Amino acid sequence: MAEFHHISVLHRECVEGLHIKPDGVYVDATLGGAGHSASIAACLTTGHLYGLDRDADALDAAEKRLAPYRERVTLIKTDFRDMASHLTGPVDGVLFDLGVSSFQLDEAERGFSYLHDAPLDMRMDQTAALTAYDVVNTWDRAELKRVIAEYGEERFAGPVASAIVRARDEAPIRTTLELAGIVASAIPNAKRERQHPAKRTFQAIRIAVNDELAAVEEGVQAAVDLLAPGGRILVITFHSLEDRIVKSTFRKLSNGCTCPPDFPVCVCGAKPVVRIINSKPILPSEEELAENPRSRSAKLRIAEKL
Numbered sequence: 599m600a601e602f603h604h605i606s607v608l609h610r611e612c613v614e615g616l617h618i619k620p621d622g623v624y625v626d627a628t629l630g631g632a633g634h635s636a637s638i639a640a641c642l643t644t645g646h647l648y649g650l651d652r653d654a655d656a657l658d659a660a661e662k663r664l665a666p667y668r669e670r671v672t673l674i675k676t677d678f679r680d681m682a683s684h685l686t687g688p689v690d691g692v693l694f695d696l697g698v699s700s701f702q703l704d705e706a707e708r709g710f711s712y713l714h715d716a717p718l719d720m721r722m723d724q725t726a727a728l729t730a731y732d733v734v735n736t737w738d739r740a741e742l743k744r745v746i747a748e749y750g751e752e753r754f755a756g757p758v759a760s761a762i763v764r765a766r767d768e769a770p771i772r773t774t775l776e777l778a779g780i781v782a783s784a785i786p787n788a789k790r791e792r793q794h795p796a797k798r799t800f801q802a803i804r805i806a807v808n809d810e811l812a813a814v815e816e817g818v819q820a821a822v823d824l825l826a827p828g829g830r831i832l833v834i835t836f837h838s839l840e841d842r843i844v845k846s847t848f849r850k851l852s853n854g855c856t857c858p859p860d861f862p863v864c865v866c867g868a869k870p871v872v873r874i875i876n877s878k879p880i881l882p883s884e885e886e887l888a889e890n891p892r893s894r895s896a897k898l899r900i901a902e903k904l
């Protein structure tokens with residue numbers, strides 16, 4: 599078995615869940631630092647791994663890490679929703695490890711972190727048009743409140759949105775620490791929280807900037823379309839919104855028929871496309887949680903193409 603780099607979440611579970619065949623074709627839709635990819639590539643002989651990411655820095659880092667497997671790996675800069683325009687399939691497995699990478703969080707200038715001062719950016723794809731600066735300084739109060747409530751599950755979304763609007767009426771909000779301070783000022787008892795009071799708002803804005811939820815739904819569908827019969831799709835999510843989307847998309851694809859339940863016979867003719875492998879998500883082990891606190895909210899779901 600390949601060497602496991604523990605910084606990758608649910609690493610062993612993913613490599614095992616993919617049922618890797620040495621001559622198979624695999625897609626890592628979220629290459630990041632290539633922790634998962636390195637182990638997948640190590641299992642291949644004549645097979646091939648396609649690694650995708652929309653972050654040019656991630657692709658550079660992955661290229662170095664995957665250098666020993668160069669002949670078996672192809673790296674592609676793309677949004678995983680568009681994988682069908684780069685890959686023709688069929689493929690034997692697709693892995694999604696959603697969200698931001700530790701690399702992105704730790705690079706202060708990317709503007710993802712409420713702990714390091716940097717311009718408000720948060721783009722995974724550095725060439726994308728929309729930045730966190732735009733969202734924070736130009737979206738109207740109602741839209742900010744909706745995003746912060748829905749994507750951040752922030753109880754004080756209203757006060758936070760109002761505080762942002764008040765602050766930007768004085769002067770544009772330019773940096774992560776400015777924003778973190780404004781958010782904290784709007785949350786009662788912020789100092790007594792276990793986590794940073796800006797955590798939920800930063801997550802919300804990041805999801806909006808990168809259109810992450812729509813991407814998940816479209817990406818999962820695109821992956822299932824590419825899978826060969828018996829091929830597997832694995833998705834790791836990090837918050838309940840993503841997990842809900844994966845769960846319901848898998849369920850829809852495994853049910854087939856979409857006729858209303860009171861129809862006497864099926865008229866839609868839709869057939870099940872996948873079989874769900876684990877009805878309950880796989881969670882990190884105690885050992886992994888102790889080693890890597892960032893794995894805390896991870897959930898893995900697996901389905902197999904029929």
Ligand SMILES: C[S@@+](CC[C@H](N)C(=O)[O-])C[C@H]1O[C@@H](n2cnc3c(N)ncnc32)[C@H](O)[C@@H]1O
Pocket residue numbers: 605606607627628629630631632633634635650651652653656676677678679695696697698699700722813
């Ligand atoms: C959690 S990291 C993956 C870490 C990786 N599994 C590892 O072992 O190092 C998620 C990566 O997915 C990328 N990503 C997120 N959404 C994407 C999308 N819609 N299209 C392409 N890449 C995406 C991010 O840029 C980030 O590099």
